[in-house]
Amino acid sequence: MQPLKYLSGYPEHLQQRARELLDAGRLGATVRGRHPQAHAVRNDRQLHDYVQELKARHLRQSPPLGKVLYDGRLQVLKHALGLHTAISRNHGGKLKASREIRIASVFRDAPAPFLRMIVVHELAHLKEAEHNKAFYQLCLHMEPDYHQLEFDLRLYLTALEHEAGRPAGDTGIP
Ligand SMILES: [Zn+2]
Numbered sequence: 001m002q003p004l005k006y007l008s009g010y011p012e013h014l015q016q017r018a019r020e021l022l023d024a025g026r027l028g029a030t031v032r033g034r035h036p037q038a039h040a041v042r043n044d045r046q047l048h049d050y051v052q053e054l055k056a057r058h059l060r061q062s063p064p065l066g067k068v069l070y071d072g073r074l075q076v077l078k079h080a081l082g083l084h085t086a087i088s089r090n091h092g093g094k095l096k097a098s099r100e101i102r103i104a105s106v107f108r109d110a111p112a113p114f115l116r117m118i119v120v121h122e123l124a125h126l127k128e129a130e131h132n133k134a135f136y137q138l139c140l141h142m143e144p145d146y147h148q149l150e151f152d153l154r155l156y157l158t159a160l161e162h163e164a165g166r167p168a169g170d171t172g173i174p
Helices: 014-022 029-035 043-056 112-122 133-142 146-163
Strands: 065-071 082-093 094-104
Touching: 014 029, 029 133, 029 146, 043 065, 043 112, 043 133, 094 112, 112 133, 112 146, 133 146
Parallel strands: 065 094
Antiparallel strands: 082 094
C-alpha cells in the first residue's frame, strides 16, 4: 500500500477512503466538486491586498506585514503548508522584525477556500510560531471551517501529485 504523505496524520479509515478514490482516479474530481469556486488572486500585488484585508479584519493588533508573494519554489509539505519567516533587520541600531508571507504557487490555481485556509494559517503565525492549541484557535477564529479545509487541501495535494497528467477516466494503461 502506497503511503500518502499529505495524509499521514489522519486516521486510517480516512486514508483508506482517499486511496480508493485515488485508485479510481476520482480524488481530484471529488475535491474540486466539493470546492468549485476559483479565486481571482493572480499576482503578488493582489495576494498582498488579499492577505492585508484578512489581517485587517481579524488581526489588527499584530505587527504590519512585510513582503507577500507567491513562491514557485516552495514545497508545501516541507514548509508545513506555507512559509513564515521572521527576518530581523538592523535599523539604526534597533532591531525590527519584518514579517514576510510566502504562499506556494500551487495555491494560485487552487480552489478559493484553500487559498483562504493557507493565508489564515500564515496569518496565525504572526502571533503564534508553533502549531499549538493557541495557533489553531486563531485559525478557527479566522476560518471556522479550518480543519475540514486543511483535510480537503491535503486530499487536493495528494490528487495533484498522484493523478497529475492523468485525465479523468484514464486507466493509466497504455
Ligand atoms: Zn505553519
